[in-house]
Amino acid sequence: MxxxxxxxxxxxxxxxxxxxxxILDGVSLCVPRGKVTALMGASGGGKTTVLRLIGGQYxxxxxxxxxDGQDVGALNQDGLYALRRRMGMLFQFGALFTDLNVFxxxxxPLREHTDLDEALIRDIVLMKLEAVGLRGARxxxxxxxxxxxxxxxxxxxxxxxxxxxxxxxxxxAGLDPISLGTAARLIRQLNDSLGLTSIIVSHDLDETFHIAxxxxxxxxxxxxxxGTPQEVRASQDPLVHQFVTAAPEGPVRFHxxxxxxxxxxxxxPTAGGRx
Amino acid sequence: MKWVSDLGFKxxxxxxxxxxxxxxxxxxxxxxxxxxxxxxxxxxxxHFLGNYSLAIISVSGLFVGFVLGLQGYYTLQRYGSSSxxxxxxxxxxxxxxxxxxxxxxxAGRAGTSLTAEIGLMKAGEQLSAMDLMAVDPLxxxxxxxxxxxxxxxxxxxxxxxxxxxxxxxxxxxVMIGVDPGxxxxxxxxxxxxxxxxxxxxxxxxxxGVTVTFVALLQGYEAQPTPEGVSRATTRTVxxxxxxxxxxxxxxxALMFSI
Numbered sequence: 001m002x003x004x005x006x007x008x009x010x011x012x013x014x015x016x017x018x019x020x021x022x023i024l025d026g027v028s029l030c031v032p033r034g035k036v037t038a039l040m041g042a043s044g045g046g047k048t049t050v051l052r053l054i055g056g057q058y059x060x061x062x063x064x065x066x067x068d069g070q071d072v073g074a075l076n077q078d079g080l081y082a083l084r085r086r087m088g089m090l091f092q093f094g095a096l097f098t099d100l101n102v103f104x105x106x107x108x109p110l111r112e113h114t115d116l117d118e119a120l121i122r123d124i125v126l127m128k129l130e131a132v133g134l135r136g137a138r139x140x141x142x143x144x145x146x147x148x149x150x151x152x153x154x155x156x157x158x159x160x161x162x163x164x165x166x167x168x169x170x171x172x173a174g175l176d177p178i179s180l181g182t183a184a185r186l187i188r189q190l191n192d193s194l195g196l197t198s199i200i201v202s203h204d205l206d207e208t209f210h211i212a213x214x215x216x217x218x219x220x221x222x223x224x225x226x227g228t229p230q231e232v233r234a235s236q237d238p239l240v241h242q243f244v245t246a247a248p249e250g251p252v253r254f255h256x257x258x259x260x261x262x263x264x265x266x267x268x269p270t271a272g273g274r275x
Numbered sequence: 276m277k278w279v280s281d282l283g284f285k286x287x288x289x290x291x292x293x294x295x296x297x298x299x300x301x302x303x304x305x306x307x308x309x310x311x312x313x314x315x316x317x318x319x320x321x322h323f324l325g326n327y328s329l330a331i332i333s334v335s336g337l338f339v340g341f342v343l344g345l346q347g348y349y350t351l352q353r354y355g356s357s358s359x360x361x362x363x364x365x366x367x368x369x370x371x372x373x374x375x376x377x378x379x380x381x382a383g384r385a386g387t388s389l390t391a392e393i394g395l396m397k398a399g400e401q402l403s404a405m406d407l408m409a410v411d412p413l414x415x416x417x418x419x420x421x422x423x424x425x426x427x428x429x430x431x432x433x434x435x436x437x438x439x440x441x442x443x444x445x446x447x448x449v450m451i452g453v454d455p456g457x458x459x460x461x462x463x464x465x466x467x468x469x470x471x472x473x474x475x476x477x478x479x480x481x482x483g484v485t486v487t488f489v490a491l492l493q494g495y496e497a498q499p500t501p502e503g504v505s506r507a508t509t510r511t512v513x514x515x516x517x518x519x520x521x522x523x524x525x526x527x528a529l530m531f532s533i
Contacts, residue, residue: 084409091404093400097396098399154404
């Protein structure tokens with residue numbers, strides 16, 4: 001462990017793209033320990049990609065991802081797996097194992113990574129399920145629980161091994177207002193009571209600003225703003241302003257890159273004057 | 276000139292796919308050791324693949340045996356050698372039909388379910404979630420299924436052949452009236468344990484590797500969408516069946532020459 005003041009996760013001048021399209025173009029950011037950091041930005045802006053880069057599932061074309069001082073991109077599979085045991089990830093739709101019931105889903109990482117006996121595993125699993133309020137749902141199959149519940153089960157599974165870092169990929173998407181509030185409170189509460197560091201990828205401005213200690217806004221492949229929710233809200237940067245006020249027009253492009261309208265609809269005077 | 280670049284692109288893509296497949300195959304073989312140490316996972320999969328294929332395998336075996344009894348009798352009685360019916364039925368089943376038909380049925384019954392399962396796990400981000408939990412999906416999901424498929428195939432082929440011989444006996448001895456003594460006696464004297472039964476076992480092992488690997492590969496490389504999974508499932512049946520039939524010829528030719 002390095003000192004407590006050093007950020008748990010640090011991205012340094014990261015570049016990443018699929019094929020020719022550059023998604024992240026020189027992103028540098030820090031995720032401080034023990035805090036809830038929100039990663040926001042337009043859809044397709046590379047937020048989930050950042051999570052996958054931190055988890056080492058993608059490798060950046062250039063730049064570094066540091067997790068507790070270790071360069072994630074330079075690790076081999078064993079090193080990466082050792083590192084991943086210290087992080088939990090909550091997928092957008094939970095990604096529960098559909099052939100296992102709720103209890104076995106939460107027990108899965110414990111059974112795979114530890115030699116604990118069943119009695120102890122049972123206690124740990126029930127504690128984790130209690131933390132997300134689903135101790136009574138242990139025998140249900142993933143197909144029998146609602147979307148919001150599935151995500152809470154996935155959360156219990158993500159914290160089963162007591163990780164240092166929990167990453168939430170769109171934890172609020174598609175939730176009703178009540179579940180949304182519950183989920184947000186749960187994230188904050190778990191972060192503080194278990195001493196976690198959390199990264200939330202989200203679109204939901206109000207709820208996210210409410211629970212986050214730090215907000216990072218990604219736009220056009222770069223970090224547009226980084227600071228406390230108050231600082232970001234007060235930002236005069238046109239990009240950030242557009243996002244915070246949810247304005248349709250602004251520096252963030254609404255249109256996917258395309259040929260000009262005239263050209264696509266055949267309105268431009270064609271060279272040579274055919275037809 | 277576009278077709279030249281298209282051809283080049285296609286070729287390169289095929290080569291890359293082949294490379295992926297080869298890498299997966301080597302990794303699965305590499306993982307056989309650790310997989311054996313967690314035999315519980317393999318046992319569950321053998322139960323799943325084997326038990327649920329048992330009905331279709333036995334029924335098919337029975338009917339293939341019936342038909343062999345009839346057709347065999349029809350041919351043999353022309354030469355006055357219908358007493359060799361038992362030998363004919365047993366050799367056909369043990370050397371050829373047992374492994375091949377079982378492999379084809381196995382591809383349709385178990386292979387497709389493997390492909391769909393892996394493909395849907397991929398589509399539901401389950402494999403990705405597992406990977407992020409520091410659990411290697413190849414080791415935890417694919418390798419036990421591979422070993423289970425390879426071990427299940429010879430057992431199913433044996434069941435197929437055994438039931439088929441009973442079917443041949445029902446038609447030949449019970450219904451047509453071939454002498455039971457010569458039916459069983461010729462079979463006992465004419466079927467060699469190593470040359471005939473052994474070759475059949477080798478074939479069914481090779482087909483087990485082929486079908487299971489094709490099914491796992493198709494599922495693992497499937498596009499994580501509904502169409503992708505459905506296409507992968509179809510490809511499993513087509514590729515596995517063709518591979519089995521092609522390999523069968525190769526193996527038979529090879530075994531003849533030894």
